[in-house]
Amino acid sequence: MNLLRLLILIAVGVLIINFTDSFAQKKKLTYKQVFEGSRDMRAMMMMSRPQGWADEENYLEMKTDPSKQGSRPILMKTNVITGVSEQYIDNSGIELPEGFSIERPSSSLENNYYLFYQKNNLYYFSRSDNLFLQITKDAAEEKVYKLSPDGKKVAYVKNNNLFVYNVEKEIEMQLTNDGTDLIYNGWASWVYMEEILGRATQYSAYWWSPKSDMITFLRFDDSPVPEFYITKADGQHGELEKQRYPKAGDPNPFVKLGIANVDNGKVVWADFDEKADHYIAWPEWTKENQLTVQWMNRGQNNIIIYTIDTNSGHKKEIYNEKQSEWVEWFEDLYYIKSNKGFILRTNADGFSHLYFYDMNGKLKKRLTDGRWEVTGINYVDEKNEKIFFMGWKSNSTERHLFSVKLDGNEFKQLTSTPGTHSCSVSPGGKYFIDTYSNITTPSRTELYSIDGKLIRTLSERPNQADEFELARVEMFTIPSGDGYELPAVWYLPADFDQNKKYAVIFNEYGGPNAPSVRNSYPFGMSSHYYAQNGIISISVDHRGTGHFGKKGVALMHRNLGKWEMNDYIAAVKWLKTKSFIDTTKIGITGGSYGGYVTALALTQGADYFTHGIAEFGVMDWALYDNVYTERYMDTPSENPEGYKNGSVFTYVDKYKGKMLVTHGTIDDNVHMQNSIQLIFELQKLNKDFDMQLYPNQRHGIGFPLSQHATKERVKFWFKHLLGRELDVNKD
CATH class of the missing domain: 2.140.10.30 (Dipeptidylpeptidase IV, N-terminal domain)
Known part of the structure; x- marks a missing residue:
């Protein structure tokens, strides 16, 4: 018995030592790697993806010549079966006037017709005719210029009038x-x-x-x-x-x-x-x-x-x-040739589905049905009368490729790997290129035959899990308390210990039919970085984000702010039942609509949320544009109570935590007026807050000011959730 106990203790010790050694071998993420894009974080770098299809048997991709160091990528066509690539367009022998490059047009059509815009004038080049023309010769600015489908005419807007230039006649018509x-x-x-x-x-x-x-x-x-x-x-x-x-x-x-x-x-x-x-x-x-x-x-x-x-x-x-x-x-209405009809996607019955109508508006066939959603038409193969579309069927946090015949038969799901997929179908419907990821798998691009057989992997981002100390990522649902299971994903520290206390950051957008929780790999690594430093990041989708069809989204009608707060507070209550949550440090952050729900959480939800970063958010719906706002809220005169209940200003007296407010000074979408009016209300009540204004920035903060904005965010969380200052050179 004693010998057995000794062997068990030795075995456990070996396991602990091996685990510790394995854990110790992993690198720590650094601020500079995560937020300044250091090259050793290969998973954060852009992955090469095909550019489309040259024809049914060849796809397009950008490649560099490995024998020529520093050479620019060129467009290649690659055979589906053999994988052999060749240059798609040979630009050798093309001579243009000085200052013009066939590789850098302002616009092009079928790799034959090109537009160049320089010094407020338009220039045209036809490869097949070897014709180069200066189209406009005045000081006025030409805007939104477009080649005609036959490549023989050019349209543009000048002085807010519409013009067309006939290349063959060399005549401009107003x-x-x-x-x-x-x-x-x-x-x-x-x-x-x-x-x-x-x-x-x-x-x-x-x-x-x-x-x-x-x-x-x-x-x-x-x-x-x-x-x-x-x-x-x-x-x-x-x-x-x-x-x-x-x-x-x-x-x-x-x-x-x-x-x-x-x-x-x-x-x-x-x-x-x-x-x-x-x-x-x-x-x-x-x-x-x-x-x-x-x-x-x-x-x-x-x-x-x-x-x-x-x-x-x-x-x-x-x-x-x-x-x-x-x-x-x-937005993805599709008209079938020979006036056979059109394919329409609508959520009129409660879920977004496809319908086939004739040109007189008579329903010919309902193509999809059920308590799931079509999210977009991908491609229509008219020859074989087959529609390819994206959607979710069994898991609303995923996106997959499906197909169905125009008569409603032969419904198929073409992608099977769990995750979020983005697909490109070949012109004849024989193949598709699939780029996908999930919470544990970085993006990869694969080539498939239409029957689902993998032909080969085209590219993939390296998985950094074996190299860096990444978070433990889990997807689950949180009960709303009244029948909804709210999708959620969190990032736990790799060395998560239920006996410790962890601060939490909610990362939210929260707009109608705009989910934040996806079974996909994050492009950035910030949630992993925070987890490494002892902060749990979580995203929770409320009932109106699209997971429950139009039924859920429709609850937001005339009620913006209501169900967002109801469900986010339900999530906080659920978190508070966990012994490892530090209930004095519940943060939330978001931009635009996410800035709105953040400010609302720190005011209306002040008994639940303690810290927040509200970025360029709407603070009162009367201050936002009428098309978006009235879609959900009707007009202020039609719904005064809804506007009052959905305004952050209604609840500023409840604010008692710590909030950082940021805004671009020339934001033309959500005007800085929103944040200025918010801080004025807070100042009148002698409330403490932080603010960062970013000069000459529109909706979102662009480079290089984005580096400062990022640093301020991380500093805020370190100070208030970790109780220490950020050192960008060491952390």
């Missing part, structure tokens, strides 16, 4: 003539760019027809929209930037839809009432040159798709949807 400082043709009003068309459009508000014979465009009149003044502190006297920005309840720009014939310059206007209080957006051409457009009422609970007669401007309704809360734009 399509509109009423552009002013308030009237824009083909150039988006700010709120349309930000909330409807998207920042990726860079204010572009015109669209070429497939046959290159017409351009449809939106014309905006910003004269009804109130001005907002943004102050720049530059120079001796500063500068004043005027922005037409409609806040909640404010008038919108007038908008109408034009169709311009680029051969004769004639413009036809679609028969919408320009003065009506509505939204017109997302014009789209079918493959047969038929024009469609989406219309939405000011209340954003009714959306209609119209076809537009390009000769008369008459409109015809083909789809009409109403919801009791709000509707959303159809």
Whole structure:
């Protein structure tokens, strides 16, 4: 018996020694590695990814010549089966005037037509014709320039008018003539760019027809929209930037839809009432040159798709949807050739699914169904009548590739590895490239046949778990107390000890249908760094972030702030049942909407959250733009109680913790006004807080000021959660 006990003790000792030795061999993360991007953190570096498809059997990727040190990457096409690469485009022999490079165009089309923009002028080059032209020769700035689909024309906005240049005739034609400082043709009003068309459009508000014979465009009149003044502190006297920005309840720009014939310059206007209080957006051409457009009422609970007669401007309704809360734009609407119909993604039944309609608006087939969501159409193989799409089926924290036939049959999930996938399907639907990660696996890119057979791994980020002392990452759910299981992920110290006490940082965004909890590998390593220093990082998604379909998101209607705080507080209560949580150090941080929920947590939720960093957040919904705000809250006059209950200012008297507030001084999205009004309310109550303003920064802090902002964040957490000062050279 004594011998057995001795053997057990020796065995346990060996295990402890081996574990300790193994643990000791791992490197500590340093501040400079994590936040300043040291090269030895290979997992933080960008991973090479394919650039798309050259054809059905070859994908595109950027490669450098290993025999030439310091050579620039060039575009290569690589055979799917053999893996053999060759240069995709041979630019040798191309001679352009000095100062122009075929490798650095401003825009290009099919690797044959190129645009260059230099010194406020546009230049055109055709490889097939070996033709180089200077298109414009004046001092005016040309904006949002685009080649026509046939490469023979160039459209652009100048002085807020729309122009087209015919390359073959070498003639510039002005399509509109009423552009002013308030009237824009083909150039988006700010709120349309930000909330409807998207920042990726860079204010572009015109669209070429497939046959290159017409351009449809939106014309905006910003004269009804109130001005907002943004102050720049530059120079001796500063500068004043005027922005037409409609806040909640404010008038919108007038908008109408034009169709311009680029051969004769004639413009036809679609028969919408320009003065009506509505939204017109997302014009789209079918493959047969038929024009469609989406219309939405000011209340954003009714959306209609119209076809537009390009000769008369008459409109015809083909789809009409109403919801009791709000509707959303159809951003991935797909029109099938030969006017067979269109594929539409909507959450009208409570979950986002695909539907197939004919061009008269008759439902031909519901393609997907169930208590899960389609998150986007990936690719449509019209020849084989198959739709590829992304979504989640059994786990809302993941994203996978699926396919279904146009008749609703042969539904398949094509990716199987747990995690978050991003896929590119080949033009003929035989292969797909899959980039994915999960909480323990850094990103990797793999090539598959469409039946799910792995062909080969194309690239991967090294897993640093064997080299560095990384956190123990776990995904789980937290009960809300009223029936919801809230997705959560936390990063525990590698040497986690239940007998110790740990501070906590909530990392949140929290906006409607905008989850923070994903089964994916973080791009940065900050949560691992904090865990190494004894802080648990956690993200929890409330019921309105999309995991429970439109049913969950719809609870936020007229109630922004309510369920966010309800569920975050439920998470804190759950944490407080754990003996290893230091309940005096519960932090929260986020930017934009995350800045809002952080400030709300430190005020309305002050009995639960003790520390926070609120970055460029909305503090009162009356101060934010009308399109976003009214979608969820209606107008202030329609929902005064909702605005009051959702305002941080309503609860500032409850604030008792420590908060750092940050904002860019020229933020044109969430105005610095929000943070200034917040600190004014805190000052009137003699409350303590910290603040950092970042001069000439918009929505988010850019380099090099971002380095300072990062350091201030880490310093804040070290000081208040660890009780010591950060040393960037040692920590």
